[in-house]
Amino acid sequence: MKRDSIGQLILTGVPGTAIDAETAALFRRVQPGGFILFGRNIESAPQLRQLIDDLRTLSAIEPIITIDQEGGRVSRLRLIGHEPPSAQQLREKGDVELVMLHGQLTGSLLRLFGFNLDLCPVLDLSFDDEADNSLRGRCYGRTVEEVLKLAGAFDEALRAQGIASCGKHFPGYSAAAVDAHHDLPKISRTREELEHEELAVFRHFVPAVDSMMICHGWYPCFEPVKKPASLSHRIITDLLRRELGYRGLIMTDDLDMGAILNEYGLEDTVRLAITAGNDLAMICHRVPAIAEVYEVLKTLPLAELDRARENVARFKQTLAPPVAFSEAAFRELDQQVWELRVATLGAEGAARRSPEDGKRSPVETY
Numbered sequence: 060m061k062r063d064s065i066g067q068l069i070l071t072g073v074p075g076t077a078i079d080a081e082t083a084a085l086f087r088r089v090q091p092g093g094f095i096l097f098g099r100n101i102e103s104a105p106q107l108r109q110l111i112d113d114l115r116t117l118s119a120i121e122p123i124i125t126i127d128q129e130g131g132r133v134s135r136l137r138l139i140g141h142e143p144p145s146a147q148q149l150r151e152k153g154d155v156e157l158v159m160l161h162g163q164l165t166g167s168l169l170r171l172f173g174f175n176l177d178l179c180p181v182l183d184l185s186f187d188d189e190a191d192n193s194l195r196g197r198c199y200g201r202t203v204e205e206v207l208k209l210a211g212a213f214d215e216a217l218r219a220q221g222i223a224s225c226g227k228h229f230p231g232y233s234a235a236a237v238d239a240h241h242d243l244p245k246i247s248r249t250r251e252e253l254e255h256e257e258l259a260v261f262r263h264f265v266p267a268v269d270s271m272m273i274c275h276g277w278y279p280c281f282e283p284v285k286k287p288a289s290l291s292h293r294i295i296t297d298l299l300r301r302e303l304g305y306r307g308l309i310m311t312d313d314l315d316m317g318a319i320l321n322e323y324g325l326e327d328t329v330r331l332a333i334t335a336g337n338d339l340a341m342i343c344h345r346v347p348a349i350a351e352v353y354e355v356l357k358t359l360p361l362a363e364l365d366r367a368r369e370n371v372a373r374f375k376q377t378l379a380p381p382v383a384f385s386e387a388a389f390r391e392l393d394q395q396v397w398e399l400r401v402a403t404l405g406a407e408g409a410a411r412r413s414p415e416d417g418k419r420s421p422v423e424t425y
Contacts, residue, residue, distance in 0.1 A: 064090070064120075064368060065353065065356040065357060065364055065368070066089040066090040066091050066092065066349075066353055066356075067090065067091075067092035067120065067368055067371050067372070068092060068333060068338065068339060068340060068356055068364070068367050068368065068371065069089065069091040069092055069093075069339070069340055069342065069349050069352055069353065069356075070091065070092060070093040070094070070095055070123065070125070070310060070339040070340065070341045070342070071086075071089075071091045071093070071094060071095070071341075071342050071343075071346055071349050072094070072095055072096075072097065072342065072343040072344055072346050073094055073095075073096060073100050073110070073114070073346065074099075074346050075099060075100065076099075076100055076101070076102045076106055076110060077106070077109075077110060077113070078110070078113050078114070078117070082346065083117060085346075085347065085349065085350060086114070086117045086118070087117055088350075088353075089349050089350060089353045090118065090119055090120065091118075091122065091349060092120075092122065092123060092339060092371050093122050093123025093124065093125060093176075093339065094114050094122055094123070094124055094125070095125050095126065095127075095178075095341065095343055096110075096111075096124070096125070096126045096135065096174075097126075097127075097135060097343070098135055098138050101135060101136070101138045101139055102139075103139055104139055104140075104172075104386050104389045105384075105386060107139070107172050108171075108172050108173055108384040111124055111172055111173035111174070111381070112173060115173070120375070121375055121378065123175060123176050123339075123374075123375070123378070124173055124174045124175055124176070125174060125175070125176040125177065125178055125225075126169065126174055126177065126178065127177075127178045127179065128143075128165055128168070128169060128174075128177050128178075128179065129145070129146065129178075129179045129180070129181060129197060130142075130143040130144055130145045130146055130148075130149070130161060130165075131143070131144065131145025131146070131147070131148065131196045131197065131413055132145065132196060132413035132414070133145075133197060136168060136172075137412070137413075140389070140393040140396060141393055141394075141396040141397040141400060142396075142400065142412050142413060143161055143164070143165065143396050143399060143400065144157075144161065144399065144400055144403040144404060145196040145197065145413075146180070146181060146196065146197050146198055146199045146209070146210075146213075147185070147188060147195075147196045147197070147198060147199075148196070148403055148404060149161060149199070149209065149403055150198070150199055150200060150205065150209055152403045152404075154403075155208060155209065155212050157399060157402060157403055158199075158209050158212040158213050158216075159212045159213070159215070159216040160216070160399055161213060161216070161399060162212065162213040162214065162215065162216025162217040162219075162220075163216045163217075163219070163220060164392060164395055164396055164399060165177060165213075165217055165220075165222070166216065166217040166218070166219065166220025166221065166222040167220050167392055168389070168392050168393075168396075169220075169222050170220055170221050170222055170379065170381060170382050171381075171382060171384055171388055171389060171392065172381070172384070172389075173381035173384070174222065174381075175221075175222065175223060175378040175379060175381075176222065176223040176224075176225060176269070176270065176378075177217060177222050177223070177224060177225065178225045178227065178272065179213070179217075179224065179225060179227070180199065180210040180213045180214050180217075180224065180226065180227075180268075181194070181197045181198055181199065181210070181227055181228070182199075182206060182210055182226045182227065182228075182229075182231075182260050182261060182264055182268075183197070183198050183206075183227075183228060183231060183232050183233045183257070184198060184200060184201060184202070184203070184206055184231070184233045184256055184257065184260065185198035185200065185201050185233065186201070186233045186234060188201075190233075190235075190236075191237075191238060192232070192233075192235040192236065192237060192238050192239075192244065193238045193239065193240060194232065194233065194235075196413075198233070199213070203255075203256055203259045203260055206260050207260065207263050210260075210264075211263075211264075211267065214226075214264070214267055214268060215267075218269070221379030222379070223269035223270065223374075223377065223378060224267075224268045224269050224270070225268060225269065225270040225271065225272050225310075226261065226264045226267075226268035226270070226271050226272070227271070227272035227274070227312070228272055228273070228274030228276075228312060229261055229271050229272065229273050229274060229288070229294075229299060230253060230257060230258060230261060230273075230274075230278065230281075230288060230294055230298065230299070231246075231248075231253060231256070231257020231258065231260070231261065231274075232244075232246070232274040232276055233256075233257060234246045234247070234248050235274075235276050239274065239275040239276065239312070239316050239317070239318040240316050240317055240318075241317040241318075242317055242318060242321060243275060243276070243277055243285070243287055243317075243318035243319075243321065243322055244275075244276050244277065244318070245276075245277050245279065245285075246276045246277065246278050247279060248278065248280065249280055250280045250281075253278075253280070258303075261299075261303065262303055265303050265304060265305050268307065269307050269308065269374065269377065270307050270308035270309065270310060270374065271299065271305060271307060271308070271309050271310070272310050272311070272312055273288050273289040273294070273295055273299075273309065273310070273311055273312060273337065274287075274288050274289060274312055275287045275288070275289050275312050275316055275318035275319055276288050276318075278291075278294065281293045281294050281298070282294070285322075287318055287319065287322070289311040289312055289314075289319070289332065289335075289337070290311075290319075290323075290328070290331040290332055290335050291335055292334065292335045292336060294335075295309060295335045295336035295337060296335065296336035299336070300336055307374065308338050308339065308370055308371065308373075308374040309336060309337050309338050309339070309370070310337060310338060310339035310340075310341055311332050311337050311339065311340055311341050312341065313341050313342075313343040313344075314328050314329075314332065314340060314341055314342055314343075315342060315343050315344040315345055325345075325348060325351060325352065325355070326351075326355050328340075329352050329355040329356065330355060330358075330359060333356070333359055333363055333364070333367055334359065334360070334363050337367070338366075338367040338370040338371050338374075339367075339371065340352065397409070
């Protein structure tokens with residue numbers, strides 16, 4: 060592997076709605092493997108497509124362009140259009156055809172803007188729909204069978220539109236009692252309990268999702284000494300790669316979350332993330348820090364860099380190119396999202412959106 064291509068192991072955020080000269084110079088030098096966009100990057104439909112086109116122009120290798128477009132409150136595109144129903148709302152409606160339509164519309168919208176990966180479906184079970192752990196409203200099921208049926212329908216429809224999928228949050232974040240955006244949750248599930256529920260879901264989706272995201276949760280049944288799953292060789296390499304046989308792309312959850320920032324410095328975080336078996340280190344908010352991440356990567360064993368780089372390159376071979384953009388096409392799809400919302404929630408329920416800025420939990424702004 061060429062040392063000058065190690066930026067391919069970085070999935071970075073983008074500061075604003077357009078690329079300033081300083082950020083452009085940073086991206087040209089580091090050549091990140093991918094970019095993740097948030098609400099701070101979205102102002103209008105034409106502006107969003109222009110931003111994504113500009114990111115491609117700065118990239119010598121076709122980049123991953125991704126976003127969290129799940130539905131409900133975790134729907135970045137609701138800033139410029141209608142809010143799709145959430146996984147829980149679709150689950151409560153109980154119509155798998157509506158879930159498939161949600162996946163189809165999501166894929167079509169993302170492809171129109173130039174995205175090639177959506178960071179969903181959420182594969183976590185809901186043990187408590189009111190739990191304050193960032194999963195509220197985001198889970199497709201309370202049982203293994205329910206998640207397999209509904210998340211599977213969304214995943215199949217999304218991928219059919221040319222958008223790659225990401226199963227999250229491995230190995231199952233449902234039992235977290237605190238939000239990893241703030242602190243590292245201790246998940247005291249036994250291996251047997253995980254096998255019957257959380258891991259039963261992820262085993263099923265091993266051949267069905269294009270990538271996996273590793274959560275920031277500490278699982279004492281795998282790591283007796285406190286360490287998040289996202290930095291755990293036992294969980295990523297031994298369990299996901301070797302035992303479950305997963306061959307797709309593996310990425311960390313955002314390394315700018317409190318669960319990581321409160322426990323590790325940047326150098327240790329990057330070193331542990333890659334040597335644990337991740338292919339992409341996700342830095343969503345400290346964008347200038349990717350210059351330091353790039354330097355840290357240079358110090359890692361060549362075998363680890365080669366392994367991750369090969370996995371990123373293999374994943375990129377499957378990515379579909381964007382389609383031609385028009386604002387009229389966006390408006391037509393957005394109208395269909397509204398119709399899906401009404402079909403799921405009824406006219407009165409559809410008129411009530413999730414809380415706006417200033418009332419959001421961290422997952423909505425991250």
